[in-house]
Amino acid sequence: MSEPRHFLEIDDLSREELTAVLDRAETYKHAQANGEDHDDLAGQTLGMIFQKPSTRTRVSFETGMTQLGGHAIFLGADDIQLGRGEPLKDTSRTLSRYVDIVMARLFKHDNVEVLAEHSSVPIVNGLTDDAHPCQTLADLLTIREETGGFEDVSAAWVGDGNNVAQSFVIGAALAGIDLTVATPDGYGIDDDVLERARELGGDLTTTTEPTAAVADADVVYTDVWISMGQEDERDVRMDAFEGFQVNADLLEDAPGASVMHCLPAHRGEEITDEVIESDRSIVFDQAENRLHAQKALLSWLLE
Numbered sequence: 001m002s003e004p005r006h007f008l009e010i011d012d013l014s015r016e017e018l019t020a021v022l023d024r025a026e027t028y029k030h031a032q033a034n035g036e037d038h039d040d041l042a043g044q045t046l047g048m049i050f051q052k053p054s055t056r057t058r059v060s061f062e063t064g065m066t067q068l069g070g071h072a073i074f075l076g077a078d079d080i081q082l083g084r085g086e087p088l089k090d091t092s093r094t095l096s097r098y099v100d101i102v103m104a105r106l107f108k109h110d111n112v113e114v115l116a117e118h119s120s121v122p123i124v125n126g127l128t129d130d131a132h133p134c135q136t137l138a139d140l141l142t143i144r145e146e147t148g149g150f151e152d153v154s155a156a157w158v159g160d161g162n163n164v165a166q167s168f169v170i171g172a173a174l175a176g177i178d179l180t181v182a183t184p185d186g187y188g189i190d191d192d193v194l195e196r197a198r199e200l201g202g203d204l205t206t207t208t209e210p211t212a213a214v215a216d217a218d219v220v221y222t223d224v225w226i227s228m229g230q231e232d233e234r235d236v237r238m239d240a241f242e243g244f245q246v247n248a249d250l251l252e253d254a255p256g257a258s259v260m261h262c263l264p265a266h267r268g269e270e271i272t273d274e275v276i277e278s279d280r281s282i283v284f285d286q287a288e289n290r291l292h293a294q295k296a297l298l299s300w301l302l303e
């Protein structure tokens with residue numbers, strides 16, 4: 001049997017494959033808008049392991065499978081034997097005997113690699129502490145819809161150099177988007193991620209100045225300052241991120257920019273209510289595009 005194709009990081013796709021998945025997502029999106037059905041995944045089952053909570057990832061994957069004629073099973077880590085200490089490698093080998101594909105939201109990134117190492121079916125990363133590639137697929141689909149392509153698009157990331165940021169940095173490089181990342185000292189993108197993005201030819205600048213980052217950007221993207229699992233760091237993070245809020249003042253320097261956020265947002269912290277409710281905000285388009293992008297990814301991986 002051939003090795004399954006996993007999706008643990010956005011650069012598990014080549015540039016051509018990324019375009020193919022985004023094109024397929026667009027096709028599914030238009031088909032749905034026209035009321036056409038697709039049963040590309042009829043009879044197939046997705047297992048969904050969650051060690052952390054989720055609204056968008058859980059509902060978009062489950063709905064996507066239903067819309068493609070397949071089925072999804074929610075496997076909360078504490079509802080399966082994983083929560084009682086069954087090794088991940090045994091969980092992976094067992095699930096491989098039942099389901100056609102597995103999506104996992106885990107804390108440690110190494111653990112999604114363990115799942116993949118022992119799985120005979122594709123493993124999809126539904127967020128780890130280090131990466132959120134499914135979010136990046138939806139982000140790139142959203143940017144492409146907004147701008148008509150990636151050429152001459154300039155994006156700014158403002159805030160924490162977290163999982164969403166790291167995947168976006170690599171995704172932007174893969175897509176050919178110019179990106180400036182503004183993070184406080186000590187909260188930047190990991191060096192190996194910067195290196196991977198640069199190796200992909202990414203036009204990437206890092207700074208600690210949000211104002212410099214957003215100047216003339218087409219897209220300004222942020223995410224929470226306190227990610228899942230970092231709740232104990234709240235006080236120190238709130239101090240560190242002072243001045244990094246995406247608000248009306250900051251956006252004066254980016255008059256044409258659309259504003260992105262992967263959601264859930266903490267209004268009043270990394271972004272203001274005013275900005276998220278403004279005409280510039282495309283956050284719910286991003287959320288919707290999780291569905292279309294993941295339907296495309298699932299059917300592509302299972303082809």
Ligand code: CP
Binds near residue numbers: 054056127264
């Ligand atoms: N953006 C995202 O992954 O949202 P959820 O945590 O709700 O899945």
Ligand code: NVA
Binds near residue numbers: 127164226227228264
């Ligand atoms: N950075 C956030 C993203 C949630 C979708 C977290 O990891 O909690």
